[in-house]
Amino acid sequence: MTSGRLYGDAAHDHDHRFRCVSLVPLFAALSEKDRHRIAESSVTRRYERGEHVFRAGERLDLHIVHRGRVKVYRLLESGSEQLIRILGAGEFLGETAVLSETEVDHFAVALDDAEVCSIDRRRILAVLTERPSVAVTMLQTVSQRLSAAEQMVSSLTGRSVEQRLAEHLLQLAYDADSLRFRLPSSKKDLASYLGTTAETLSRRLSALQKSGAIRLGPGRFVEICDEQVLRSGADAD
Missing domain, CATH: 2.60.120.10 (Jelly Rolls)
Known part of the structure; x- marks a missing residue:
């Protein structure tokens, strides 16, 4: 209808x-x-x-x-x-x-x-x-x-939440053609897409920020501060 x-x-x-x-x-x-x-x-x-x-x-x-x-x-x-x-x-x-x-x-x-x-x-x-x-x-x-x-x-079957998140952030930066971009969805939806929970996603984002790989801003903005650190997380076994 x-x-x-x-x-x-x-x-x-x-x-x-x-x-x-x-x-x-x-x-x-x-x-x-x-x-x-x-x-x-x-x-x-x-x-x-x-x-x-x-x-x-x-x-x-x-x-x-x-x-x-x-x-x-x-x-x-x-x-x-x-x-x-x-x-x-x-x-x-x-x-x-x-x-x-x-x-x-x-x-x-x-x-x-x-x-x-x-x-x-x-x-x-x-x-x-x-x-x-x-x-x-x-x-x-x-x-x-x-x-x-x-x-x-x-x-989802072969990668950790950390790896999936890092890969996704790198893809979003590529799509935006910028190291600073806005998450296109809520954390709840992003967690669903990555096959995890909103709580786990928040912890992983915080961990990436503490590592210096990214900076989280208001309005769901994310900035990749150290692309090499983020890529190492995406490529980790």
Whole structure:
């Protein structure tokens, strides 16, 4: 069941949806005319913080985050959440359900007040048929996400919490292209992603700060002060 509130009047909404579609690297190679066609078959909804974009068991269209952040997670048998990823502006979700016609087995919830463009599944399939380059780009994204998931599973079974945390902080710095960055999620969600508890994560972060590897700042900011020390923690056996 789709939630959220539809965005704006028809004329303004089309321009907004077009900007949303144009944000996505997936559609970067398409002509302006093709992007307008995609925008015509999409809708934009606003979600308040904590509101679900979709729930497990639904059949999905393709969703593009236009503003804010969206958390994707699964519910474990214990009832706790397992974070899968956090998406920001220009990133999309629902591609697996679109391609396989299956119901999703995970949830998506707005971490902030967010706007999400949803593109009709039939339109996306038509675009993939008409524009093989878009299909290739989508498959590359799916492959990268699968690879990241496989690496995380391998890390959870063969690496310590300290190693997983150090690796993750180094990856966040790489993604931000800066040694100073903001953790994209709460400590609770980060702990879930790394397969530990929030209490253990807090202790490990404090230990890294005491070692001089990082400095913790307000607003979830982290600065890597000694990359070599952090890498040695990530590479430790």
